[in-house]
Amino acid sequence: MNAPMGLRERKKQRTRETISDTAITLFLEHGFDQVSVVDIAAVAEVSKPTLFKYFPTKEDLVVHRFADHQTVSSTVVAERPPGVSAIDALHQHFLDGLAARDPITGLNDDEDVLAFHHLVYSTPSLVARVSQYLAQAEEALAQALVDALDALDSDRAITAALLAGQVIATERILASVNWQRIVAGRSADEVYPEAVADADHAYALLRQGLAGAAAQK
Secondary structure, rough: OOOOOOOOHHHHHHHHHHHHHHHHHHHHHHOOOOOOHHHHHHHHHHOHHHHHOOOOOOOOHHHHHHHHHOOOHHHHOOOHHHHHHHHHHHHHHHHHHOOOOEEEEEEEEOHHHHHHHHHHHOOOOHHHHHHHHHHHHHHHHHHHHHHHHHHHHHHHHHHHHHHHHHHHHHHHHHHHHHHHHOOOOOOHHHHHHHHHHHHHHHHHHHHHHHHHHHHHH
8 A cells, every 4th residue: 555645745646736726727727828927826825936836837737637647558468467468458557547537538528627628628739748648658568568568579679569459548538528528518438338349449450450560489
């Protein structure tokens, strides 16, 4: 079990959450480009240097939520139960996210979540920052997959990198499709069976590709 946070750590976490929540509220009300860092610091009642200590860029005030998921996939692979393949572990994790209506899967119809998603993907600088986080998540997953793909011998590194890129892209596309269905007026519960079927199909394709790579050895 993780040790509980001390008072100082809890205060820092609350300050970080306050700054981010304040920023996102202002961005949703006025638009990302119309709100300055000075505005956010004033409303959050912190200094500008304090704000930048927690969030190095204005974009990070929003997309740090993606950063919080950077190591999730690599952790899933590294901590998977004995006898479970990396692909199976990642597949099950995505299915669990769908069942839990995790916003990262796109299958969430909460109004605040939809507004946040629209803010991110309608702002070019935020899209660019998300892309950087996804690239870092891909790199972390590739490193975890190197050990998981030991049967592929000398080509483990390139195979791991290729598979990591495919997994990250696959889950991004699945999430985008789910989000588009919900934006079109459907509920998360209504979309859920299709989202599961799509995930099953996508991961079947990933397994086929990996099996083909192994067969060429």
